Amino acid sequence: MSKAKVVVIGGPTASGKTAMSIALAKKINGEIISADSMQIYKDMNIGTAKPSVEEMDGIKHYLIDCVSPEIRYSVADFKKDATNAIEEILKKGKIPIVVGGTGLYIDSLVYGIDYNEMQVDLKYRDELDRIAEKKGLRYLYDMASKIDPEAMKKISINDRKRICRVLEVYKATGKTKTQIEIESRKNGVQYDYHVFAINMDRELLYERINKRVDIMIESGLIQEVEDLTKKYTNMPTAMQGLGYKEVVEYFERKLSKEEMIDKIKLESRRYAKRQLTWFRKNKSIIWLDASKGIDKNTEIIMREIR
Secondary structure (H helix, E strand, O other), X not given: OOOOEEEEEEOOOOOOHHHHHHHHHHHHOEEEEEOOOOOOEOOOOOOOOOOOHHHHOOOXXXXXXXXOOOOOOOHHHHHHHXXXXXXXXXXXXXXXEEEOOOHHHHHHHHOOOOOOOOOOOHHXXXXXXXXXXXXXXXHHHHHHHHHOHHHHOOOOOOOHHHHHHHHHHHHHHOOOHHHHHHHHHOOOOOOEEEEEXXXXXXXXXXHHHHHHHHHHHHOOHHHHHXXXXXXXXOOOOHHHOOOHHHHHHHHOOOOOHHHHHHHHHXXXXXXXXXXXXXXXXXXXXXXXXXXXXXXXXXXXXHHHHO
16 A cells, blocks of 8 residues: 655755745645744744744644743654644645754654653753853763764754753663664654755855844844743743844843844854755755746656655
8 A cells, every 4th residue: 555645845944945835735735734843832933934824825734833832842742743733634635745944853754763752851951051051062062972973973063952862862761862763763654755855055045044034133033032031931942942042142131132133143044054964964855946936846846746
C-alpha cells in the first residue's frame, strides 16, 4: 500500500515560505501545518511573523497560536501534534503541507526521529546556566562536543539552547542525541515526504530580514513584549525567542533602542545562516530558487509530487 503524500517547505527566515505555501495550498487542495517553534505560542504575533487571517486567505493552518507561552513545548510535542494534524488533513481528502524554518521539527517528521519526552531537569539546567555565565558558552560547547561530537558539527557555538539540549539529553537518558536519532530512524517513516527548501540571494535575504525587523518595531514589537510580561509570569522557552530576548535586554537597560534593533537584525541574519546550513545537510531536499517567483516554484512542486 502506497504511503500518503506530505509536502514540506523549509528555508531561512524571511525567504517567503508563508506566501509560497498558501499559493500552493490553493492549487493542490492543501492545508498547512506550521513547523515554527515560536509561532506555536499564543499572544506572540509580531516577533514571530505569524501570518494574519488576511494572509492565510481562507487556508486552514495548524499549530499556530495554540500553546500558552508559559508551557515548555518540545520536539516530541510537535511530532505528536503534527502527526495528528496530518491525519486530520488526510481524512478530509486534502494534502498536508508542513511549512517552517525549525529544522529539528521538520527532521523529526521526515526522518521519523522519536525524541521521547523527557522530564526537564531544572536543577541541571540552572547548573548549565551558571557554567555559561561563569566560564562562557565556549566551555559548554566543548563539554557537549566531548559527549556528542557528531551532533555538535551541526550546532553553532552561539546556539545556547541546542548546546544545552545535547547535554540535557545525555544527562537524562545516558545516550547521545546522535544515538537516539540513529535508533529511531530504523523504525522508518509513516508518510511519503516531498521536501523542498527556498534559496535566495544572500544579500537580498539579509535586506529582507533587516526590513522585516524594522516593520516589527513599527508594528509594536516592544509593546507586544511588555504585554506578554504583564500577562504571563513565567515564560521559560518563549522569551528566549529571537526578537523577544533582545527587547527584554532593552527593558533591563542592557541595550539602547538602536542597539536592540541592530542586535535583532544581526541575530536574525545569523539564524538564517544556521537554517540554511541545517537544510543543506539533507541531500534529498529539492531547492527552489526564490528569484523564479511563486508561480514557477509552485509548478515545480506540483510536478515533483505527481
